[in-house]
Amino acid sequence: MSDPRPIGVFDSGVGGLTVLREILRRSPAESTIYLGDNARAPYGTRTDDEVLAFSGEAIKMLVERNVKAIVIACNTSTAVSIGALRRRHDLPILGVIRPGAVTASLTTRNRRVGVIATPATIRSHAYFAAIKEENPAVEVYEHATPALVPMVEAGHVDGHEIEAAVAEALGPLLGERDAAGEFIFPLPASARIDTLLLGCTHYPLIRSTIAAIAGDRIAIVDSASATASALHDLLAINGLEAPGSSRGTAADAGRAGHDAPDPRGAPSTHVQLTTGDVESFRAIAGRMFGESFPDVGAVELGHRTVAQLAG
Numbered sequence: 549m550s551d552p553r554p555i556g557v558f559d560s561g562v563g564g565l566t567v568l569r570e571i572l573r574r575s576p577a578e579s580t581i582y583l584g585d586n587a588r589a590p591y592g593t594r595t596d597d598e599v600l601a602f603s604g605e606a607i608k609m610l611v612e613r614n615v616k617a618i619v620i621a622c623n624t625s626t627a628v629s630i631g632a633l634r635r636r637h638d639l640p641i642l643g644v645i646r647p648g649a650v651t652a653s654l655t656t657r658n659r660r661v662g663v664i665a666t667p668a669t670i671r672s673h674a675y676f677a678a679i680k681e682e683n684p685a686v687e688v689y690e691h692a693t694p695a696l697v698p699m700v701e702a703g704h705v706d707g708h709e710i711e712a713a714v715a716e717a718l719g720p721l722l723g724e725r726d727a728a729g730e731f732i733f734p735l736p737a738s739a740r741i742d743t744l745l746l747g748c749t750h751y752p753l754i755r756s757t758i759a760a761i762a763g764d765r766i767a768i769v770d771s772a773s774a775t776a777s778a779l780h781d782l783l784a785i786n787g788l789e790a791p792g793s794s795r796g797t798a799a800d801a802g803r804a805g806h807d808a809p810d811p812r813g814a815p816s817t818h819v820q821l822t823t824g825d826v827e828s829f830r831a832i833a834g835r836m837f838g839e840s841f842p843d844v845g846a847v848e849l850g851h852r853t854v855a856q857l858a859g
Contacts, residue, residue, distance in 0.1 A: 549787035552814060554579035555779070556610035556618040558603070561589035561701045561824070562832045563750030564621030567644065569836055570776035571619070572818075575783070577793035579816045581613055585849060586824025590697040591624040592666020592748070599668060603629040604636070605849045611637055616788050619779055620644065623748050623771075624666050627674035640782055647778045648745055648771025649678030652686075655767050656743040659686045662721040662766075665747030667692040675747050689741060693717035693748075700750040703832060706757065714757050718744075722762065746770040753832075790816065821845045 557568050561584050568582050583606055585591075591599050603625040610618055617640040620626045620633070626643030634641050652661050663675045670692040679688050695713050704710050723740060744766050746752060752770045759768050783789045791814065818841050822829040830844045 550791045550793070551616050551783075551788040552579070552791055553614055553616040554581045554817070554819070555783075556580075556607075556613070556615035557582045557621050558606045558610060558618065558625070559584050559621040559749060560591040560602075560625065561586045561697070561750065562829060563697070563700065563748060563753065564619075565833060565836055566749050566752040566770070567619060567621035567772045567775055570772040571779060574773075574776040574780050575790070575793060577790040577816055578783075579790065579818065581610060581615060581819045582821065583610060583847070584820075584822045584824070584829060586701065586822050586829060588823065588850070589701050590666060590694075591622060592668045592692075592697055593694055594624075594668060596628050596668065599624055599628040600632060602849070603633060607633050607637060607641070609847065609849065611639070615639070617642065617779070617783065617786075619775060621749050621775070623648075623674075624668045627669045627672035640786060640788075642775065642779055642782060644749060644771040644775045645674050645747075646678050647774035648747065648769065649675055650682050651771065651774045652743055652745040652769045653679050653682040655769050656686060656741075658742045659683070660741045661686055661688050661743045661745055662741040663688060663690045663745045663747045664693045664696075664717065664721070664751065665690070666697060667694050669747055675745065679745075689721060690747075691717075691721050696754070697748060697750045700753050703828065705753050705832075705835075710754055711757055711761070714754060715761050718758070718761055741766060743767045743769055819843075819845065821847045823847055823849050 555578055557564055557580055585602060585606055588602055607618060620630055620643045623644055626645045630643045661679060670690045676688045676690055679686050696717060699710055699713055721741060744762055752772060820833060820841050822844060826844050826846050833841060
């Protein structure tokens with residue numbers, strides 16, 4: 549059994565493109581529709597009611613385009629709205645928090661994980677709860693870094709400006725003092741974090757800068773690859789894989805109970821949509837995908853009030 553319909557991927561802006569990239573690497577036969585709500589980014593400084601309302605609009609648009617599953621490639625939206633959205637829609641909806649939390653809990657050697665994310669994600673303590681559920685012995689240190697997403701959305705992904713912003717954002721987790729001369733997390737040097745979880749899908753776009761400032765002793769983890777693997781398994785379990793993406797092989801057509809891939813399957817298609825500036829979106833997408841996705845469409849969301857949507 550297979551399903552040729554596309555996968556919907558939603559983010560508040562361009563950050564979810566990092567998840568889309570991993571989805572295409574893991575499941576190249578799948579078609580996709582990506583929706584970035586750039587006009588209202590960042591979500592991380594919004595109220596929970598706003599995040600729920602905006603996410604509801606975006607997911608409704610993807611459902612109306614007949615997607616077979618949806619990945620909420622936004623940590624803030626996942627933290628605030630995924631439960632409500634799953635109750636509202638009868639199709640698989642996957643978030644990015646649990647896959648990232650599992651990876652971080654398996655990566656840490658000294659059982660101390662730092663999490664950087666938007667204020668809304670940190671406020672929800674979603675990563676704290678997910679990591680603790682995976683391994684209660686892991687110490688989790690959450691820290692909001694609100695300055696980074698607007699810079700990434702503006703295309704500042706390298707250079708002195710982003711380096712300075714990242715250094716300031718990571719300082720508290722790396723043992724530096726704040727403006728008042730106090731340690732944010734007063735741990736001895738022997739008890740510093742050894743794993744840093746990028747709790748926002750925008751942050752992998754500046755991963756090299758983050759890694760350089762964090763240093764070699766700290767492992768950098770993001771949820772993109774783990775989410776792509778979780779999605780691949782979800783599609784297989786539910787019989788939603790695209791034609792030609794079966795686990796069977798030409799040499800072993802019955803492997804894992806699947807048929808061999810059909811080489812005649814229709815080619816995958818990819819649509820990218822944004823509520824923001826098309827050229828700005830295209831510039832960042834072009835850095836990641838080259839000419840693979842030449843067309844970016846403009847869409848509008850937000851015709852109803854927050855109170856109407858939240859109700």
